[in-house]
Amino acid sequence: MEDAGFILGGYALTFGVIALMAWNVLRRGRRLADQIPDDEKYWT
Amino acid sequence: MTTTDPSRTSESATSGGTARRAGTGTTGTRILGIATIVVMGWLVAFGLGFSPQDRDQGESVRLLYMHVPTIWIAYLAFIVTAIASAVYLLTKKHSLGWDRLAGASAEVGTAFVGVTLVIGALWGRLTWGVFWQWDARLTTTALLFITYVGYLAVRRLEGSHEQRARRSAVIGLLAVLLLPLVHFSVELWRSLHQTASINNPGSDVKMDGLMLFSLFVGVVAFTLFYLWIVMHRTRVMAMEDLMDDHGLDAALAARHAEATDSHARGQTPGVTLAPSDITEGTD
Numbered sequence: 001m002e003d004a005g006f007i008l009g010g011y012a013l014t015f016g017v018i019a020l021m022a023w024n025v026l027r028r029g030r031r032l033a034d035q036i037p038d039d040e041k042y043w044t
Numbered sequence: 045m046t047t048t049d050p051s052r053t054s055e056s057a058t059s060g061g062t063a064r065r066a067g068t069g070t071t072g073t074r075i076l077g078i079a080t081i082v083v084m085g086w087l088v089a090f091g092l093g094f095s096p097q098d099r100d101q102g103e104s105v106r107l108l109y110m111h112v113p114t115i116w117i118a119y120l121a122f123i124v125t126a127i128a129s130a131v132y133l134l135t136k137k138h139s140l141g142w143d144r145l146a147g148a149s150a151e152v153g154t155a156f157v158g159v160t161l162v163i164g165a166l167w168g169r170l171t172w173g174v175f176w177q178w179d180a181r182l183t184t185t186a187l188l189f190i191t192y193v194g195y196l197a198v199r200r201l202e203g204s205h206e207q208r209a210r211r212s213a214v215i216g217l218l219a220v221l222l223l224p225l226v227h228f229s230v231e232l233w234r235s236l237h238q239t240a241s242i243n244n245p246g247s248d249v250k251m252d253g254l255m256l257f258s259l260f261v262g263v264v265a266f267t268l269f270y271l272w273i274v275m276h277r278t279r280v281m282a283m284e285d286l287m288d289d290h291g292l293d294a295a296l297a298a299r300h301a302e303a304t305d306s307h308a309r310g311q312t313p314g315v316t317l318a319p320s321d322i323t324e325g326t327d
Contacts, residue, residue: 003103006166011092014110015084017159018269021152025276029068032283036065040286043279044066 068279076272083265090258098255104170105255107163113262115160115185117270119227121153122192122220124274129216132209140285141278143209146216147199148277152270154192161185172236180229181237188226191219205285 038044069077091109098105128146132138164182165175176182199212225232230239251259 003170006170007092007103007106010107010110010163010166011088013162014114014159017155018084021155021273025273025280026068029276029280029283032280032287033065033067036283036286038066041066041279042282043068043070 068276068283073272073275076268076275080265080268080272083261083268087258087261087265090254090261095254095258096252101171104167107167107170108255109258109262111160111163111167112259113266114156114163116263117266118153118156118160118188119223120267121149121156121270121274122188122223124149125153125195125216126220129213133213133217138206138209140205140209141282143205143213144278144281144285145274147196147212148274148281150192150195150199150216151277152273154189154196156266157185157189157192161189177236179236180233181226181235184222184226184229188219188222191222195219205288 033041087109091106095106095109097103125146128142128149132140132142132146135142161182164185168177168182169175195212195215198215199208201208201211203211229235230237
């Protein structure tokens, strides 16, 4: 069952990195968004 | 550098309690985000469940559905970085939007090369018996990772936004030259790593249909995630640049106020006279 540990570990690592990147970018976005008027945000 | 009224920042910061300001999300990113989660769910189902074992590699082939899409995203991300860098340098406007796109894309690409290396090491342990070999493909991929870590480090150097954009655009254009070396390393040198299964010269695909479909689901899932995160990251970068500009504007406004105040009191701005200087001057 060594294979299962490596395979599940690989999947967990990949989805962990993705979740971390997503959480980090959303957190920074929310923090900065409160300090900048909406009319200065080109996407609004 | 864009300058804006610094008073607006402090005003907005203090009045933030009434209505929440718009974040980096839009309808488009929300749809993209939901699609990414759905396709990632399919990827897990196909990668760990529906796709069959490999005749030679057994269950370890399931790492293929993480390993190949992550390096695909890294290639895509670095090509986007190079194109955005070229557009920044070559257009007359030198829009910082291209610089932010290049930076955001390189961040995602670097993270995904790191994931590719680790998953490759796990897969190598299962199939080759070792985590690492100084093989041509592995070594050039490690070099690619280090190069883009350097690119990201250069983006954090001191200087104006324009200086950051110019420096990193040049490096972004040079660094992408490593991609053909990485991709063709298995053809150029004798390598432990296998040659391309799909994108090979004869387009001779020797994969089970369900395995190929699972791989396709992986590529789609990671591409959707790439688009989603790059959109959010470029918006965060735009706000970070605005905050920098606001900070500079506030510092300039404070300096201007100090100079005006000093002028009104008949002093040279920035020079504070001691009482003894004044008494000496009146003699």
